[in-house]
Amino acid sequence: MGITAMIPDMTIGQMMTEATSRWGEIWDPRATRMTVLLMCPRKERKMMELHGDMIEHGQPVVTVFHRPRAEAHLLEEQGFDPRSSSSQFVNLATADLGPWMQQLVNNEGWLRSSLSLSSTPFSVGLPSQRPFEAVQTLCFRHPSLPPLEQYFLPFPAESLPGKCFVSLPRRAAAEMARQQAEVLGVGRLEKPKPPAPEPAPDPQPDPVKEAPPAQPDVEAPAPMETPEPPADDEQVAVPLPPKAAPTPAEVPVPLPTAPSDEASVEPPAGQTENIELPEVVEEEPEISELETELRAFFQELIDAGVEPSAFMDDPRWEDISERAVAEGLETWPILLQMTAMG
Numbered sequence: 001m002g003i004t005a006m007i008p009d010m011t012i013g014q015m016m017t018e019a020t021s022r023w024g025e026i027w028d029p030r031a032t033r034m035t036v037l038l039m040c041p042r043k044e045r046k047m048m049e050l051h052g053d054m055i056e057h058g059q060p061v062v063t064v065f066h067r068p069r070a071e072a073h074l075l076e077e078q079g080f081d082p083r084s085s086s087s088q089f090v091n092l093a094t095a096d097l098g099p100w101m102q103q104l105v106n107n108e109g110w111l112r113s114s115l116s117l118s119s120t121p122f123s124v125g126l127p128s129q130r131p132f133e134a135v136q137t138l139c140f141r142h143p144s145l146p147p148l149e150q151y152f153l154p155f156p157a158e159s160l161p162g163k164c165f166v167s168l169p170r171r172a173a174a175e176m177a178r179q180q181a182e183v184l185g186v187g188r189l190e191k192p193k194p195p196a197p198e199p200a201p202d203p204q205p206d207p208v209k210e211a212p213p214a215q216p217d218v219e220a221p222a223p224m225e226t227p228e229p230p231a232d233d234e235q236v237a238v239p240l241p242p243k244a245a246p247t248p249a250e251v252p253v254p255l256p257t258a259p260s261d262e263a264s265v266e267p268p269a270g271q272t273e274n275i276e277l278p279e280v281v282e283e284e285p286e287i288s289e290l291e292t293e294l295r296a297f298f299q300e301l302i303d304a305g306v307e308p309s310a311f312m313d314d315p316r317w318e319d320i321s322e323r324a325v326a327e328g329l330e331t332w333p334i335l336l337q338m339t340a341m342g
Helices: 012-017 019-026 042-049 072-076 094-108 171-184 289-303 308-313 317-327 331-341
Strands: 003-010 033-041 061-066 085-093 111-119 135-141 150-153 162-168
Touching: 003 012, 012 019, 012 061, 012 085, 012 162, 033 042, 033 094, 042 061, 042 085, 042 308, 042 331, 072 150, 085 094, 094 135, 289 317, 289 331, 308 317, 308 331, 317 331
Parallel strands: 033 135, 111 150
Antiparallel strands: 003 162, 033 085, 061 085, 061 162, 111 135
16 A cells, blocks of 8 residues: 655656655656546545555655646636546556556546647736647546546646645565566566576585505506606615505495485485475454444445545544544545445
8 A cells, every 4th residue: 555645835847856865765767657637526636635545556656636727718618617626647657557547447437538738828818837739648537527638737747836645655565566567577668687597506526436456466657657767776666555545445435326314315406395484474453443433434334325525424423533533543544445445
């Protein structure tokens, strides 16, 4: 799951520039990224702000909302009511697009299309704007909203100032995504390097050869030496085998195929032993009585078909909410989790 934080007075472009210094090891500068437009009903904006808390994603996700004001009539001319919707620009790694949209598309029926992001005409009279070339952008919208062909902005999407919502992945999830991208070569700006060759097995010692039997009655030169011819007045000496040379009975000769009955024999080269690891049992976190009551309250409304945006209209909500604040219990993540599971 992600961890969402809000940073005021920022743009997506500024966050990308400061990404390495802000997020360090969990930021992969080689991952390819994209910016998409999400359009949801105005009442569901709060849930979209915290959407990353319920998603397993590998890289940080930066989002910013935009509300058409002076240019709102340009959308109304296309049959789209900007007052009933919220527009969210989402910058994320391409590998995280599927997990980010899976629950919205499969469970809530969000629709996918493309639209043109265009610069607001100067005739609208905005106090400040920067023209830019129109670009085709991937768009996902709630099924209750009509399609839109052209969306107008005073600045490029990455330069829109406002509140940036940053969803940071768990460190383990980020490391797993980085390793998978390196192995599969998916969503990378450069091709992965080939894996390093496996080290060669250690060479085995040569078997000890039997020494030839000693023959004391036969003349033989010392090994690796050529005797000089004797002088006329010298007696010819017959060299004897060195005293330290082991006899055939003393030299150990390994048997190539004779297995040992002892359990400490090492396995042959190229084979590994199967070692049983102790089973790790993860302890489930304890749930307080208040959280149990809160989950039962949410589940009752979910089973009754009540929309999540109307949960706060229930008369029991005020009492539960006050007690949750007193105990420091976060209610929004629990609501998002249960509605996503439902």
